[in-house]
Structure formats: structure tokens, C-alpha cells
Amino acid sequence: MPIISVEGPKVTDVEKKRRFAQDLSRAAARYYDMPIEKIILLVKENEPENVSVGGQLIADL
Amino acid sequence: MPIISVEGPKVTDVEKKRRFAQDLSRAAARYYDMPIEKIILLVKENEPENVSVGGQLIADL
Amino acid sequence: MPIISVEGPKVTDVEKKRRFAQDLSRAAARYYDMPIEKIILLVKENEPENVSVGGQLIADL
Amino acid sequence: MPIISVEGPKVTDVEKKRRFAQDLSRAAARYYDMPIEKIILLVKENEPENVSVGGQLIADL
Amino acid sequence: MPIISVEGPKVTDVEKKRRFAQDLSRAAARYYDMPIEKIILLVKENEPENVSVGGQLIADL
Amino acid sequence: MPIISVEGPKVTDVEKKRRFAQDLSRAAARYYDMPIEKIILLVKENEPENVSVGGQLIADL
Numbered sequence: 558m559p560i561i562s563v564e565g566p567k568v569t570d571v572e573k574k575r576r577f578a579q580d581l582s583r584a585a586a587r588y589y590d591m592p593i594e595k596i597i598l599l600v601k602e603n604e605p606e607n608v609s610v611g612g613q614l615i616a617d618l
Numbered sequence: 619m620p621i622i623s624v625e626g627p628k629v630t631d632v633e634k635k636r637r638f639a640q641d642l643s644r645a646a647a648r649y650y651d652m653p654i655e656k657i658i659l660l661v662k663e664n665e666p667e668n669v670s671v672g673g674q675l676i677a678d679l
Numbered sequence: 680m681p682i683i684s685v686e687g688p689k690v691t692d693v694e695k696k697r698r699f700a701q702d703l704s705r706a707a708a709r710y711y712d713m714p715i716e717k718i719i720l721l722v723k724e725n726e727p728e729n730v731s732v733g734g735q736l737i738a739d740l
Numbered sequence: 741m742p743i744i745s746v747e748g749p750k751v752t753d754v755e756k757k758r759r760f761a762q763d764l765s766r767a768a769a770r771y772y773d774m775p776i777e778k779i780i781l782l783v784k785e786n787e788p789e790n791v792s793v794g795g796q797l798i799a800d801l
Numbered sequence: 802m803p804i805i806s807v808e809g810p811k812v813t814d815v816e817k818k819r820r821f822a823q824d825l826s827r828a829a830a831r832y833y834d835m836p837i838e839k840i841i842l843l844v845k846e847n848e849p850e851n852v853s854v855g856g857q858l859i860a861d862l
Numbered sequence: 863m864p865i866i867s868v869e870g871p872k873v874t875d876v877e878k879k880r881r882f883a884q885d886l887s888r889a890a891a892r893y894y895d896m897p898i899e900k901i902i903l904l905v906k907e908n909e910p911e912n913v914s915v916g917g918q919l920i921a922d923l
């Protein structure tokens with residue numbers, strides 16, 4: 558039941574999501590020495606006006 | 619000020635949300651031995667293409 | 680695979696944790712209309728100097 | 741790389757977001773004694789039917 | 802009930818925590834146009850072997 | 863500035879952490895099409911009495 562959460566910008570290509578889910582889940586299964594079926598992934602997509610780096614909104618960069 | 623966050627699929631029935639909020643908040647008030655007014659709940663609803671179990675997107679199951 | 684996370688003060692009574700895990704997981708199984716086996720709970724325990732309400736550390740109240 | 745996450749209701753005024761990002765990031769840079777460029781902020785906006793206080797949905801208050 | 806969570810390295814000076822809690826909570830009260838009493842802050846302190854930037858553990862930098 | 867958070871049991875082997883950080887960060891850099899330097903990872907380690915699956919504490923399994 559390890560849980561991976563990822564926060565980042567929106568990605569619309571579902572094929573990339575499939576590969577990302579595979580890559581992260583395999584890495585976690587190896588790290589925790591558990592079957593991959595136990596690994597849960599949540600991808601969170603943030604609007605550029607809701608994220609800042611160094612006090613600057615991504616929407617303003 | 620205990621905070622409960624729940625990640626899961628979208629539920630559209632607001633009546634179910636009302637009951638869920640009651641159930642979780644009462645359980646937390648009992649557990650922490652605090653008045654229920656102190657309990658905060660956040661429900662997060664995820665798209666099936668943004669969640670995977672065992673490396674497989676929920677959208678693909 | 681719904682995931683419940685709870686943030687609150689430390690509770691040392693494991694029997695209370697057992698009941699809390701049961702209460703929350705049953706409520707979530709009902710809400711999501713899923714078998715209880717799918718429900719994951721994480722309890723996070725915070726030091727009173729690392730939590731504030733209204734700008735005041737819990738440790739100072 | 742300190743990360744600030746804020747959960748609250750939606751705010752549509754982007755100028756307020758700019759100032760909020762500045763205020764939080766400066767406070768974190770001072771607290772951690774790091775350059776402001778290292779501070780990341782995520783603002784999460786929740787629907788009133790997905791938040792409860794004391795077991796009552798915000799949407800019902 | 803807005804909630805601010807901060808992830809960063811451990812800070813042992815409680816006086817700095819007091820000021821940080823004040824700074825963040827005031828900024829959030831202004832942003833959300835709510836009384837400061839509604840603002841909750843959680844500070845999370847991470848070990849340098851449990852954080853990486855660019856694939857490198859902070860403990861190795 | 864994508865952020866990966868992982869919740870799971872404690873792993874004491876730092877060499878495994880190094881590899882895990884590399885694996886996850888590379889996968890995220892590829893997914894987001896960003897330089898790996900932008901990827902932040904937080905590993906959270908939970909006590910078995912603070913996690914439950916299906917309403918059962920991991921500590922009781």
C-alpha cells in the first residue's frame with residue numbers, strides 16, 4: 558500500500574501517463590520489495606496561477 | 619483542529635457527502651477526544667486517468 | 680484504493696487506533712461503495728510545536 | 741526546496757495570488773534561512789461541497 | 802479553516818516557529834479575507850536522507 | 863518544480879534510497895519534459911501502527 562503522489566503541471570497525453578505510472582510503480586515495488594499490485598499513484602495537476610517558485614506565479618513567468 | 623483528507627473517485631450525490639462528513643468527523647472527535655467542531659474534512663476527487671494501481675491507470679481497467 | 684489521511688496530535692492507545700481505523704474505513708467503504716479491503720488509512724502525528732491555530736503554536740496554548 | 745501547500749476556497753483575483761505568493765515565500769525564506777528562489781508554493785482550491793467543519797459541509801452553511 | 806502545510810528541514814528554534822506561524826497565518830487571513838483564528842498551520846520536518854533534489858539526496862549534498 | 867511524495871514503511875538502506883531517488887526523478891523529468899534538477903522528492907516513513915488497510919492496522923497483520 559505505498560502511495561506515490563505527484564504534483565505538477567497538466568499533461569494531456571494519456572500514453573505518457575501510462576508509461577509514467579509504470580515507471581514509478583516499478584521503482585516503488587523494487588524499493589519497498591513488494592509486488593507492484595500494492596503500489597498506488599495519484600497524479601495532481603495544478604494550474605499555473607496556483608503554483609509559485611521564488612514567490613513568482615508560474616503563470617507570470 | 620485535526621484534519622482528515624480523503625482521496626478517491628468523484629461522488630456526485632451530495633446527500634452521501636453529508637453523511638460521510640458526519641461519519642468521519644464523529645469518529646475523529648471520539649478518537650481525539652475533542653468536540654466535533656474542531657474536525658476538518660477535505661474530500662479530493664481524482665480523475666481515473668490520474669490514478670493508478672499496480673502501474674495501471676484506473677481509466678484503463 | 681481510496682486513501683484517508685488524518686493529521687492530529689499523538690494518540691498512544693493502540694486499541695483506540697484499531698477502532699478509529701475500523702470506523703473510518705467502514706465509512707469510506709460505504710461512501711465509495713467499495714469493499715473495505717480497498718480503503719487505506721494513514722494517521723500522521725504532529726508535535727505541538729509544529730502546529731498552529733490562529734498563528735499560535737499549540738505548544739503555547 | 742521547502743514546499744508550502746495551502747488548502748482553501750477558490751480566490752479568483754490573480755493580483756491577490758501574486759501578493760500571497762510573495763508573502764508566504766518571503767516568510768519561508770526567512771524561516772529556513774534560504775534564498776527565496778528555493779521556496780515552492782502550491783495553492784489548492786476546494787469546492788464547498790468537498791469541505792466540512794464539524795461534520796457540516798461548507799456548502800450547507 | 803484554510804490549512805497551510807509546510808515541508809522543509811528541521812528548525813529547532815521555537816522562537817522562529819512562533820514568528821513563522823504568525824507570518825504565514827496573517828498572510829493567509831488577508832488572502833482569504835477571514836479572521837486569523839480560522840487559519841491552521843502544519844510544519845513537517847524531513848530528514849535529509851528522505852528528501853532529494855534532482856535525484857540527489859539532500860544528505861549527500 | 864514537480865514534487866513527488868511517497869508514503870510507505872521505513873527503509874533503512876540509504877543506498878536503496880539513492881537509487882529510488884534517481885529512478886523516480888528520472889521518470890518525472892521524462893514525463894514532464896523538464897531537467898531532472900527541477901524534480902523534488904519527499905519520502906515519508908510511517909509506523910505500522912499508523913497505517914491500516916481494510917480497517918486493519920499494519921502492526922496487527
